[in-house]
Amino acid sequence: MKEAMFYEKLEESKVRCGLCRFRCLITSGQRGHCRVRENRDGTLYSLVYRRAVAEQVDPIQKKPLFHLLPGTTSYSVSTVGCNFRCLHCQNYGIAQPYPPDVEGSGHDLSPEEIVKRAVDAGCRSIAYTYTEPTIFYEYAYDTAVLAKEAGLKNVFVTNGYIEEEPLKRIAPYLDAANIDLKGFTERFYRETVQASLDEVLECIRHYKKLGIWIELTTLVIPGRNDDDEQLQGIARFIADELGPSTPWHVTRFSPRYKMSDLPPTPTESLRAAVSTGVYAGLHYVYQGNVPGEGGGNTYCPGCGALLIRRYGYLVEKNLLSTGCCPSCDSRIEGVWDGASES
Incomplete structure (x- = not known):
């Protein structure tokens, strides 16, 4: 403890x-x-400090983060627990433990050892992921400080519910975050994850204000959050409050946990969501969990040149090592080898 x-x-x-x-x-x-x-x-x-329940080397694209050191790997760690109760949780076995299962969960792994393993594995970053990193904040914070000293980036994959003061404390060590914006009505948040949309939106604003690179993900669930009103609302929020350069990942839902009775997201629905984002003026809208569609590619918003070609989590072509379009010299927003552009 x-x-x-x-x-x-x-x-x-x-x-x-x-x-x-x-x-x-x-x-x-x-x-x-x-x-x-x-x-x-x-x-x-x-109860979960130094109690890692999962650790592995992942491609950074899996988080998904497409504008942070593309093609590199991230040492990914988590403990048990979450502050949300998502009916469609993909990692419910570790995110939704019964209280007696928390103590003694996982295995002892120190922040120092996490950083060492990340460096030894050739990773460029450490991702606090799989469950909600906010709930193992002390563990993530101590690790992030050491990681920064070792020249590694730090990444949160999060539901966007951390309070402002803890976020301010870790912000100097946190380089990027993929934040779930799960829907765009209070009803959806109340019924599906037992949380508040307004609180999530305010948290996202704080990430932006603190200068942390953010990308948003929406898992498009048939009949729950795939209506035009919600998707258009999310696209407008990103464009108006975060800026059109903020990447938006619209991702295919697969039946699981307490939503195993729903169908997978039709590809047509994802294409429609992408079109919604483009119509709202977003520069980078990505289609997730549908390899081969080309929806994971990055194009220059200035000249339209293909800059990064992806297939699933694999980067097949990358012309953005410096964060600059080689065709028109436009700066592409993100976290690249040398600097951050946001």
């Missing part, structure tokens, strides 16, 4: 957690909504 960061001690041994936007009030002996932070006699502890 490790004492948690960002909480307030209250009367009667209660605590108020300030890490994520649920702001849980936790009595002694109880845990927060994430199930991995417990109040013990008025002190809040993380």
Whole structure:
């Protein structure tokens, strides 16, 4: 165990957690909504510090992050737990553990060892992913500080529910984030993930304000968030508040967990979502989980030249090592070898 960061001690041994936007009030002996932070006699502890439940080398495209060092690999780690209750969770076995399964989960892995393994594997970044990195914040923070010292980038793959102060604290070490914008109505968020859309939008704005490179992902679920109103709302939000250079990944849903009765997303629906983003003026709209469609390619918004050709998670062609279009010399927004352009 490790004492948690960002909480307030209250009367009667209660605590108020300030890490994520649920702001849980936790009595002694109880845990927060994430199930991995417990109040013990008025002190809040993380139960998952140094308890890695998954680790592997992934292509950075898998996160998905298409504008951060394309073609490189990212050392990916997670613990158990999540503060959302997504009905379609793809990693529900580790993200939605029963409380008794949390303590003793995973294996001991220190921040120092994570950084060493990442360097030894030739990775250019460390990704805090698979579950929600906010809930293992202390572990991610300590690792990110060491990773930055070692010359590695740090990446969150997140649901966008962290509070502003913890985000500010880790921002100097956090280079990029892929944030799920799962739908665009309060009803969808309430019924499908048990959270608030407004809180997610505010969190995304904070990422942008802090200068962290962000890419957004929407898993397009038939009958749930694939209507024109929601997709157009997301596209307008990105264009108006984040800027048209913010990549948007519209990704195919596959039946799983508590949504196993739904069909996969038709390819036509993804094409329509891409068109929605392009019509809204977005420069980079990517179609995910449909290899061979060409929807993962990066084109110059200035001259239309093909800059990166992808097949699934594989980069087959990359002309953006310097972040500049070789045909028209336009700067392409992202995090490249030398600098960040946003």
